[in-house]
Amino acid sequence: MSSSAAQEVKNLTSTEGGSITLPDPVLTLGFLLYGKSNIAVVINSEIKLTEESFRNRVFWDKNTGLFTIIGLQRNDSGSYTVDSKTKGVLTSYRLTVYVMSSSAAQEVKNLTSTEGGSITLPDPILKLGFLLYGGSNIAVVMNSEISVLEESFRNRVFWDKNTGLFTIRGLQRNDSGIYSIDSKPEGVKKYQLTVYEPVPEPGVNRSSVSAESCTLLCFVKKSEATTLSWYRGEEILNQSRTAASLPLTVHKHNFSSSYRCEAANPAENKSFLVNPTVSCSENISDRSTSESSRPTSWLFIIPMVVFLSVAVLLVIWMCFKKEGEKE
Known part of the structure; x- marks a missing residue:
């Protein structure tokens, strides 16, 4: 040359x-x-x-x-x-x-979701571009059509040709990691996706009751990164990032206020509403308020038993009466 x-x-x-x-x-x-x-x-x-x-x-x-x-x-x-x-x-x-500079590394956006859930990456590819997981290409968009190249993401990665957005469904814990949207000619966008366990449903027990106050216990089957919180309205009264249960003492003059126990991780939250007037009643046994607040089944069982007993006795009496008339 x-x-x-x-x-x-x-x-x-x-x-x-x-x-x-x-x-x-x-x-x-x-x-x-x-x-x-x-x-x-x-x-x-x-x-x-x-x-x-x-x-x-x-x-x-x-x-x-x-x-x-x-x-x-x-x-x-x-x-x-x-x-x-x-x-x-x-x-x-x-x-x-x-090598990417440290300032460029700060451009990574943090995203969260839960196992079994989905995530939509917020930057579009309109006609030509790539979706990468780590350094591996998992999908390509060319001529406004998607091809999924990675078998583990087949039937889980979808691309909306109207919005240009990728959605990943059926997320598992091992889907956590760095994802990149390489859109031509716009450039590369990076995301750090963290997939958490689903937040367990919280429950509430009455721990103790006195003439002046009532102590309620919010509990949850412990899950990774779960935070327990007690709220009155939007005010946080008590919080723990490590305990599997969290107490709250409600004084009688606050019984009319609205309370809730919340279990949360960075991806989602679940709440349990509590009415102290009901939950702290002397007539309610010390069990989960989620159970005690429901109508008790024996209120329906007793009348049913009485009705069936009377019906059986009536049938027996009619049988004896017919036997007597034949004689």
Whole structure:
């Protein structure tokens, strides 16, 4: 190659985990090379990857003819060549992949959800782009159509062509991690997704009662990162991030106020409403107010037993009467 031809090399840069689109097209027939190795070939407007390390990372847009490499790593730095046989043009690039700076790392958005739930990533891909988990490409949008590439996300990753948003469903704890939306030409958006256990339903027991006050105990089957809180209206009265139960003493002059026990983690919360006038009544046994506030079943059972007993005695009496008349 002459010195003048060597000056034709174009310099390109990107960052780890990012992507790069090579700006010169292959329309129907051509090759993409890394160093001297062929990594992709376009024949009859179809792409075939020939290098395993670039599988699911090199894509070719048949409308524009452009190659895109995603999930870039430092060792992807080097010389790339687009050899377009249709145009008879050979274009070379020098790609340098940099480590993401600490300031760029602060751009990661935090997202939360629960096991079995779903999450919608808030930045869109309208026509062309990629969804990555860690450094692995799990879905690609090209020509306004989605292809899911990672088997573990099949039937769980969906893309709305109207909004451009990705939704991941059926979340599991091991889905926690870094996700990236690489939208062309807008750029890369990163998210830290944390999947929590569902918050358990809280319950409330009456612990003790006196003439002047009543002590209620909010409890929950302990779950990871669950915080228990007592509220009066919107005022927090008591809170614990470590205990599986939390007491609250309500004085008689506050019985008319509204209280609630709340169990929460960063992804969701569940509440139990308490009426002290009912829960702290002397006539209510010391059990869960969720049970004691319901109508007790024996109020219905006793009348039913009495009715059935009378019916049985009446049938017996009628049988004896008929026997007497026959004699």
